[in-house]
Amino acid sequence: MGNGIYKPKRFAVIGAGPVGGIVAAFLAKGGCEVTLCDVVPSLLAPALDPGIIVEGTDVLQAMVSRTTTRIDDLVDDPPDVIIVAVKATALPLIAFALEGFVADGRYVVSWQNGIDTELVLAQHLGAGSVMRAVVNLGCVPLGPAHVRIAFHHRPHHIQELDPRSRDAAVGICDVLTGCGLQTLHTDRIHNMVWRKAILNSCMNPLCAITGKTMAEVINDPILFHLVDSLIKEGVAVARANEFTLGSDYYPYCIDYMRKAGHHKPSMLQDIEAGRRTEVDYINGKIVEYGAQAGTPTPYNTMIRGLVKAFEPK
Numbered sequence: 001m002g003n004g005i006y007k008p009k010r011f012a013v014i015g016a017g018p019v020g021g022i023v024a025a026f027l028a029k030g031g032c033e034v035t036l037c038d039v040v041p042s043l044l045a046p047a048l049d050p051g052i053i054v055e056g057t058d059v060l061q062a063m064v065s066r067t068t069t070r071i072d073d074l075v076d077d078p079p080d081v082i083i084v085a086v087k088a089t090a091l092p093l094i095a096f097a098l099e100g101f102v103a104d105g106r107y108v109v110s111w112q113n114g115i116d117t118e119l120v121l122a123q124h125l126g127a128g129s130v131m132r133a134v135v136n137l138g139c140v141p142l143g144p145a146h147v148r149i150a151f152h153h154r155p156h157h158i159q160e161l162d163p164r165s166r167d168a169a170v171g172i173c174d175v176l177t178g179c180g181l182q183t184l185h186t187d188r189i190h191n192m193v194w195r196k197a198i199l200n201s202c203m204n205p206l207c208a209i210t211g212k213t214m215a216e217v218i219n220d221p222i223l224f225h226l227v228d229s230l231i232k233e234g235v236a237v238a239r240a241n242e243f244t245l246g247s248d249y250y251p252y253c254i255d256y257m258r259k260a261g262h263h264k265p266s267m268l269q270d271i272e273a274g275r276r277t278e279v280d281y282i283n284g285k286i287v288e289y290g291a292q293a294g295t296p297t298p299y300n301t302m303i304r305g306l307v308k309a310f311e312p313k
Contacts (some may be wrong), residue, residue: 005167005171006105006167006168006170006171006172007171007174007175008032008079008080008081008107008171008172008175009032009033009080010032010033010035010079010080010081011024011027011032011033011034011035011079011080011081011082011083012034012035012036012037012074012079012081012082012083013027013034013035013036013037013082013083013085014037014038014071014074014082014083014084014085014086014094015037015038015084015085015086015087016036016037016038016040016043016044016047016067016144016145017038017043017085017086017087017141018139018140018141018147019085019111019112019135019137019139020036020038020083020085020086020111021036021047021052021054021145021146021147022052022054022137022139022147022149022181023083023085023111023176023181024036024047024052024062024064025051025052025053025054025060025061025062026060026062026176026179026180026181027175027176027179027181028051028052028062028063028064028065029060029061029062029179029180030175030178030179030180031179032175032179033065033079034064034065035064035065035066035067035068035073035074035079036064036066036067036068037067037068037069037070037071037073037074038067038069039069040069041069042144043144043145044067044068044069044144044145045067045144045145046143046144046145046146047063047064047067047144047145048063048064048066048067049063050063051063051064051145052064052145052146052147053142053145053146053147054147054148054149055142055147055148055149056139056147056148056149056150056152057137057149057150057151057152058149058152058180060180071094071097071098072097074098074101075097075098075100075101078101078103078106079106080105080106080107081106081107081108081109081172082098082101082106082107082108082109083108083109083111084108084109084110084111084112084121085111085112086112087112087270087275087276087277087278088112088113088114088117088120088278088280088281089276089277089278089280089281091112091117091120091121092120095120095121095123095124095125096124098121098124098125099124099125101125101129102125102126102129105168106129107129107130107131107165107168107169107172108121108125108129108130108131109130109131109132109133109158109172110130110131110132110133111133111135112133112135113135113196113197113200113266113278113281113282114197114200114278114281114282114285115193115194115197115281115282115285115286115289116281116285117132117281118130118131118132118161122161127161127162128161128162128164128165129165130160130161130162131158131159131160131161131165131168131169131172132158132159132161132189132193133156133157133158133183134156134157134189134192134193134196135156136152136153136154136155136156136196137149137150137151137152137153137156138150138151138260138263138265140263140264140269141269150260150261150263151259151260151261151263153256154182155177155182155183155184156176156181156182156183156184157183157184157185157186157189157192158172158173158176158183158184158185158186158189159185159186159187159188159189166185169185170185173185188244190243191243191244191245194234194238194243194245195245195246195249195252197234197282197285197286198230198231198234198235198238198245198249198253198286199253199256199257200265200267200282201230201234201282201283201286201300201303202226202227202228202230202231202234202253202257203217203218203227203257203260203265204265204266204267204268204277204279204282205267205277205279205282205283205303205304205306205307206223206226206227206230206303207264207265207267207268208265208267208268208270208271208277208279208307208310209271209303209306209307209310210223211268211272213261213262213263213264214257214260214261214262214263214264214265215258215260215261215262215263216262218254218257218258226299226303227257229299230299230300230303231250231253232250233286233290233297233298233299233300234286234300235249235250236290236295237286237289237290237293237295237297237300238289240289240290240293240294240295241289241292241293266278267279267307271307271310271311274312275312276311276312277307277311279303279304279307279308279311280304283300283303283304283307284304286300287300287301287304
């Protein structure tokens with residue numbers, strides 16, 4: 001890597017759900033060697049043959065090189081880059097399991113929703129090995145290794161946690177872009193994480209507890225009032241903590257949600273499937289950062305409590 005050009009060829013994707021399936025499919029289609037890792041074997045078999053099928057805004061089908069249910073396999077035969085695409089709730093366990101992976105020239109990318117997911121990884125792996133991505137797409141599982149992309153707002157973004165890993169982050173962005181998943185390097189990832197998290201904080205939990213799609217929530221005047229209050233509260237917390245959202249942020253939010261259509265966001269998908277949600281990493285983090293800055297968060301506190309009540313015990 002002495003010439004500043006980092007060109008990884010071997011990738012592993014942890015998490016064979018819709019988000020992991022999409023990134024694995026693009027990388028495999030682009031000619032990279034891809035290992036798909038998940039604890040659920042039934043999600044993995046079709047990824048090898050006939051391959052991961054993606055439909056919707058992008059249409060492709062690609063077979064991964066290998067699959068495994070054990071993170072230890074990734075530590076024993078390490079790829080260049082591991083992309084973590086699991087629910088944020090699984091992060092502490094995964095970060096702990098990946099401790100043996102860390103070495104020069106190997107990187108772990110948090111390809112997830114939520115605030116501070118990269119810090120959980122860095123706590124175990126060190127900042128030098130960890131990068132954070134902001135992913136701008138909405139997807140729905142149709143079956144194992146079969147996913148529909150409901151909307152895809154390119155580009156995605158990546159930033160390293162340690163400035164010394166910048167060249168590697170740029171190299172990973174270049175490989176992803178070459179595979180058709182346009183990804184740009186940024187030095188403002190925290191602002192982007194907050195822009196995305198506030199969007200998720202107002203729509204995801206309301207869909208989760210009402211069972212409604214994004215279009216149904218945004219077109220219901222009473223629910224729209226709650227969406228509006230959650231956005232404004234999230235903006236107040238972000239600004240109190242000196243994150244920059246941009247002057248156009250509020251109209252951008254409303255426009256983004258109106259375009260999402262009859263999409264069930266991941267938090268509603270989780271509740272319907274009886275899984276834990278990522279509400280602690282979204283609304284819970286807004287509450288946490290609000291407390292830190294002395295900014296009240298009654299709406300986020302309430303909505304987080306309601307979602308937790310719906311989660312399986």
